[in-house]
Amino acid sequence: MxxxxxxxxxxxxxxxxxxxxxxxxxxxxxxxxxxxxxxxxxxxxxxxxxxxxxxxxxxxxxxxxxxxxxxxxxxxxxxxxxxxxxxxxxxxxxxxxxxxxxxxxxxxxxxxxxxxxxxxxxFAQQDVLAALAHDGRLCPAEIDALADLIADFHATAPVASPGSDAGTPSSILRTFEDCAAGVIALSTEPLSAAATVSLLRQHANRLEETFESRRRSRHIRECHGDLHLGNIVLIDGQPTPFDCLEFSPSLRWIDTMYDTAFLFMDLLAAGLHGMAYRMINRYLERCGDYGGLAVLPFYASMRALVRARVLLERAHQLDGTPDLAAKPSGEARRMLDLSRELLCRNDACILLMHGLSGSGKSTRAAQLAEAEGMIRVRSDVERQRGWHVRAADRYLPRAVERTYRRLAAICKLGAGTGFPMIADATFLSEHHRQRFFSLGRRLGVAVAIADCVADVDTLRMRIRNRMRGGLDASEADLHVLEAQIATQQPLNVEERAHVIPGETSPVVPYIRGEGGDDFARAGSDNQVP
CATH class of the missing domain: 3.30.200 (Phosphorylase Kinase; domain 1)
Structure with a gap:
C-alpha cells in the first residue's frame, strides 16, 4: 500500500x-x-x-x-x-x-x-560507491576493505536479547508480508509479482528452524540496516557506510547476513557479479560465518523485493507522467527478476584445489570464485580460526584432520544451498580427497579437482617471498614444503579422470556435466575407489 x-x-x-x-x-x-x-x-x-x-x-x-x-x-x-x-x-x-x-x-x-x-x-557525490560502480571505477581493494569493515562491525555490534522479537521467524515473515503486499498491489504485472512472492514465502517457511538457529547463535545484532552502494562513500580513500536506519529498530536489529545481503544483492544488480562474490568471500573469510550461506539467497532475494517495492512506489507517484514512470517501473521488473534468480540458482558442485604449498592454488581459486560466482573456503584461514592451537602444531595430523573436517562441513552446507564450492587446500592425502568425493555422492553433486603444479625451485622461491611479505594467511614454510614432498600421495588414475583441464572456461558447467563430454559423465558419478 x-x-x-x-x-x-x-x-x-x-x-x-x-x-x-x-x-x-x-x-x-x-x-x-x-x-x-x-x-x-x-x-x-x-x-x-x-x-x-x-x-x-x-x-x-x-x-x-x-x-x-x-x-x-x-x-x-x-x-x-x-x-x-x-x-x-x-x-x-x-x-x-x-x-x-x-x-x-x-x-x-x-x-x-x-x-x-x-x-x-x-563529500563529493562522485565518491559514493553507487557512482563508482556506475562509472566502472570501483576497485577490488575497496571491496576488500569494505568487506573487512563490515565483518569487524558485525563482530562487535550489540546482540539482540533472547526475549526480543528481533530475528524471529514471525518478525521476518511480517516484514516480508508487508513488503509483498505493496509489491503485488503496485505491480503492473501482478501475476508475475505474485509468483515471486510465493517463491519467497516457500523459502521463508522452509527456513524457520534456521532463523531460530541464527538467533541462538547470536547473529541477530544491531546492524546498519540499509547497507547498499548508495549509502557508502570513500572518505580519505576508505569505504565509509553512512545513513543507517536510525528511525526503525525493527529494520536495524536483524541478522548480520541480512545486512550483508543488501550489498551482495546491490553489486549483482549493478552487473558487478565478480565484485559481489569477491565481497561475500572476503566477508565470510574474515568472520567465519559460513552458516550464513543457508540464508544468504533468501535474504538477498528479500533485499531485491524491497528495492522493487520502493521503485514501484516511485512509479506510482509518477503515474500522471508515463514517460517518467517508465524507468522506475522497468527497474522494478528487473529487481523482481533478480529476486527469483537468487532463489532459483542451483549449480552446486565441489572443486578441490590440489598441489603443494606455493603451487598457485589460492591464486587460481580466488580467480575462479570471482569469475564464476563460487564460494571458496581456505584451509590456511580455517586452521587458524578459534582453535587456539600453536602455529607450530597446526600441521600436526590431528590439527590437519580437524581442518579438513571443517572444510567438508562448509562445502556440505554451501552445496546444499545451491552454491558451487571451492575447497582450497593441498589435498595431498588420498584419505582427504576420498572424504570429499564421498560427500559429493551423498549430496548428489559433482566433485572435480584443479591440479596445480610448479617445479620445486619455484615452490621454494614463492614460499620465501610469501614469508617475507607476511601478508598471506598461509603459514607453510620450507620445512612444511619438504614434509609435503616426502609424504604426498599423488592422484591415482581414477582421480585424474576428475581433473579439470587448465584451459577450461567456464569451469562450473564443465564440472556439472553440462558439456556432455567424458569428463562430465565421470564427474557426475563421483566414483573414486
Whole structure:
C-alpha cells in the first residue's frame, strides 16, 4: 500500500525554512555552492564544506516526526548510530534558530531552536560507491576493505536479547508480508509479482528452524540496516557506510547476513557479479560465518523485493507522467527478476584445489570464485580460526584432520544451498580427497579437482617471498614444503579422470556435466575407489 503522509505544523513553515536555508548568511561558516537533496523524510542542505540534514515535519505509517522533540531525538539517534562506522563524517546535532522579527534563521547560533539538523562533513557525490560502480571505477581493494569493515562491525555490534522479537521467524515473515503486499498491489504485472512472492514465502517457511538457529547463535545484532552502494562513500580513500536506519529498530536489529545481503544483492544488480562474490568471500573469510550461506539467497532475494517495492512506489507517484514512470517501473521488473534468480540458482558442485604449498592454488581459486560466482573456503584461514592451537602444531595430523573436517562441513552446507564450492587446500592425502568425493555422492553433486603444479625451485622461491611479505594467511614454510614432498600421495588414475583441464572456461558447467563430454559423465558419478 502507498505511504500516507501527513504534514504537521511546526514553529517555522517548511517552505520558509527551505528558502532561508538557501541564504549563505544563515550559516556560521562560508557557504559556497548551496544545494539541497530531498528525500522522503528529510532535506539535506549542502553548504560549503558541510551538509545539514533536517527532518521534514511529517507523520507516516512507519515514522512520526510530528513534533520538534521527535525530530531532535531522531537527529541525535542518527549521529549516535552512524558514528559507529563513520565517526569522521558525523559531526553532531546543531540547532536552527528563527528570528520572528527579521524572519532570518541561524544554523548553530543563539536563540530558541525552531528545528534541529545533523551536521555532516560534505563529500563529493562522485565518491559514493553507487557512482563508482556506475562509472566502472570501483576497485577490488575497496571491496576488500569494505568487506573487512563490515565483518569487524558485525563482530562487535550489540546482540539482540533472547526475549526480543528481533530475528524471529514471525518478525521476518511480517516484514516480508508487508513488503509483498505493496509489491503485488503496485505491480503492473501482478501475476508475475505474485509468483515471486510465493517463491519467497516457500523459502521463508522452509527456513524457520534456521532463523531460530541464527538467533541462538547470536547473529541477530544491531546492524546498519540499509547497507547498499548508495549509502557508502570513500572518505580519505576508505569505504565509509553512512545513513543507517536510525528511525526503525525493527529494520536495524536483524541478522548480520541480512545486512550483508543488501550489498551482495546491490553489486549483482549493478552487473558487478565478480565484485559481489569477491565481497561475500572476503566477508565470510574474515568472520567465519559460513552458516550464513543457508540464508544468504533468501535474504538477498528479500533485499531485491524491497528495492522493487520502493521503485514501484516511485512509479506510482509518477503515474500522471508515463514517460517518467517508465524507468522506475522497468527497474522494478528487473529487481523482481533478480529476486527469483537468487532463489532459483542451483549449480552446486565441489572443486578441490590440489598441489603443494606455493603451487598457485589460492591464486587460481580466488580467480575462479570471482569469475564464476563460487564460494571458496581456505584451509590456511580455517586452521587458524578459534582453535587456539600453536602455529607450530597446526600441521600436526590431528590439527590437519580437524581442518579438513571443517572444510567438508562448509562445502556440505554451501552445496546444499545451491552454491558451487571451492575447497582450497593441498589435498595431498588420498584419505582427504576420498572424504570429499564421498560427500559429493551423498549430496548428489559433482566433485572435480584443479591440479596445480610448479617445479620445486619455484615452490621454494614463492614460499620465501610469501614469508617475507607476511601478508598471506598461509603459514607453510620450507620445512612444511619438504614434509609435503616426502609424504604426498599423488592422484591415482581414477582421480585424474576428475581433473579439470587448465584451459577450461567456464569451469562450473564443465564440472556439472553440462558439456556432455567424458569428463562430465565421470564427474557426475563421483566414483573414486
Amino acid at each position: 502507498a505511504e500516507q503522509a501527513t504534514t504537521v505544523p511546526c514553529s517555522q513553515p517548511p517552505e520558509a525554512l527551505v528558502t532561508r536555508m538557501f541564504e549563505a548568511a544563515a550559516y556560521p561558516h562560508p557557504a559556497a555552492d548551496l544545494q539541497m537533496i530531498e528525500t522522503h523524510l528529510s532535506w539535506v542542505f549542502l553548504a560549503g564544506d558541510f551538509a545539514y540534514k533536517v527532518r521534514k515535519p511529517i507523520k507516516l505509517d512507519f515514522v512520526d516526526f510530528s513534533t520538534l522533540r521527535a525530530r531532535q531525538i531522531d537527529c541525535e539517534e542518527e549521529c549516535r548510530l552512524n558514528r559507529r562506522l563513520a565517526p569522521s563524517l558525523y559531526l553532531g546535532v546543531v540547532p536552527i534558530s528563527y528570528d520572528p522579527v527579521t524572519g532570518a534563521i541561524c544554523v548553530n547560533g543563539q536563540g530558541t531552536p525552531c528545528e534541529y539538523a545533523v551536521c555532516m562533513r560534505r
